[in-house]
Amino acid sequence: MSELGLRVRAGMRRQQFHLEVDFRVNSREVLGVLGPNGAGKTTLLRALSGLDPIASGEIVLDRQVLDSPESGAFVPAEQRQVGFVFQNYRLFPHLSVRDNVAFGPRSTGQSAAMARQVADGWLNRFGLLALADRKPARLSGGQAQRAALARALATDPRLLLLDEPLAALDAETRLSIRAELRRHLREYQGATLLVTHDPLEAMVLTDRLLVLENGRVVQQGPPAEIARRPATQYVARLVGLNLYSGKQTSDGSVELDGGGSLVAAGFDHPHTAAGASSRVLVAVRPSAIALHPRRPEHASPRNVWPGHVTGLEMLTDRVRVQVSGAPSALVDITAAAAAELDLSDGRQVWLSAKATEVDSYPDVAT
Amino acid sequence: MDRPVITTFVARRRTGRQRTPVTIAVPALLGFAFLLLPLVALLIRAPWSQLLSLLSTSDVLTALRLSLVCATASTVVSLLLGVPVAWILARVKVPGMGVLRALVTIPLVLPPVVGGVALLMALGRNGLVGRYLDRWFGLTLPFTTTGVVVAETFVSMPFLIVAVEGALRSSDLGLEEAAATLGASRLTIFRRITLPLITPSLAAGSVLCWARALGEFGATITFAGNFPGKTQTLTLKVYDALQDDPDAAIALSLVLLLVAVAVLAGLRENWLRPGPTS
Structure with a gap:
């Protein structure tokens, strides 16, 4: 390297x-x-x-x-x-754009003419040559x-x-x-x-x-x-993911710190040598969670849990639903689905997520 | 009923008329008169017809020339010493800088005659430093033209320091940092970034400083005396002339009034205009 x-x-x-x-x-x-x-x-x-x-x-x-x-x-x-x-x-507000760019070369010992020539080269590359004589305020x-x-x-x-x-x-x-x-x-x-x-x-x-x-x-x-x-x-919020920390249990599910548990398909992290239950993070995309008015009967998803709506927010092409439960989650659904479910604050709902949509990985920060 | 009340209120606002209470108007009128009357009197009493001849006598011209030379010299000295002082006061962060700033600006509020006495104690022939100047270099400051410049500088430099320090304090340090990352040395930054950005304040401070030096009386007469051709500046000449040639005194006063008006007009352009910031 x-x-x-x-x-x-x-x-x-x-x-x-x-x-x-x-x-x-x-x-x-x-x-x-x-x-x-x-x-x-x-x-x-x-x-x-x-x-x-x-x-x-x-x-x-x-x-x-x-x-x-x-x-x-x-x-x-x-x-x-x-x-x-x-x-x-x-x-620099008192210098032209050209003199701003020439300031560095000039300060490091080049002649005024040379510095301006260097500046013009860069201004040309940045499509600013026509504005070279302007003050930055303009x-x-x-x-x-x-x-x-x-x-x-x-x-x-x-x-x-x-x-x-x-x-x-x-x-x-x-x-x-x-x-x-x-x-x-x-x-x-x-x-x-x-x-x-x-x-x-x-x-x-x-x-x-x-x-x-x-x-x-x-x-x-x-x-x-x-x-x-x-x-x-912080990062999970930035990239729009639900993130939970928890403990990997021997039966394959993750015991979440904030209550509840989630099953992830094929968790791919090495067990520690000690074999102790390891700390993991679980990420779920808001669009990977489904909402139901009552407990889904023929549930193929392995993760099903109840909650109640605490907030609704219209995004450009979907509705983001805040659901409080164990665990709490942000859920993205279509506007049509939101209308069908007759969502409002405090409404009881059931959440479901396929195990294949739940990603669990070692928590390296702790 | 609310309606009539609202109507009168609106009507008064529309005409924009607001009555000034008598208790304010009367003393204010007296104040205006008090400040303007002397200037009016000066203009009325001025010997307009003989003005040119009064001002072109050789000793008046000598005093005028001496005044201009000394005021300008003291402004130059103030710039050379005062700008670095202002820079230190604005930029160096050490405990006690506030006290130093207060001490440096004492001449602003000190009676000038006290300044003159203090200068004698420091730079007089038997003064703290003056005795060595005399003994080692044969240099005598009191009662010389150089002494006039010294006295004027002592009294007027704080005006420049205060103006420049304020500008430096409010100037954008971020621009100086940007200049440093572009490879500029401290001196280059000062010369090409800091100084150009405080130019308006620098100009205003210089004008104030020069005007103060031109009008200086107390410290000058105490430290440099009143010798025609050597230390007798225009203000001292006015004081002298008032005894035996009042018309000349009035004519000279008019000249100084003219300078004051010119300074005011100049400062209207520069003074207190915020320096350019990013």
């Missing part, structure tokens, strides 16, 4: 908050960092860029130690060659986003940091800019870290995901794997 790329093992402390992470990003790889607000995502980016020092551990980029409190090494931000695309872009959200990315890339960074790059855009612009960003990230040779709390962004733009919660890495892996088998309620 190539040694080029980013290797991070770092601890940071900010008042009550404690961040502790350990991961690596290879060059040409896009690592997504997914997490709720306050998980430590921005704290992490600031440490990687050199804007804040770490308290313990080590940050190594392309074999160069950037920050190591133990050995006293610290490379300041201006010498790191780390590109940072900030959430609100932070374009750019649209999408244009400002592109200018910010061009400015970061113009310094030829070894590591690219993107802090929620699409968060400030409206939905329509986001769609086109997302595709464009994907193309630019593919072309970029260095390692990329992309912070987001948008699951779609995470799925589409990244090669690998790291889920950060309360300053800890709770899950790492390919986006598809994380979407299919989330390790925490």
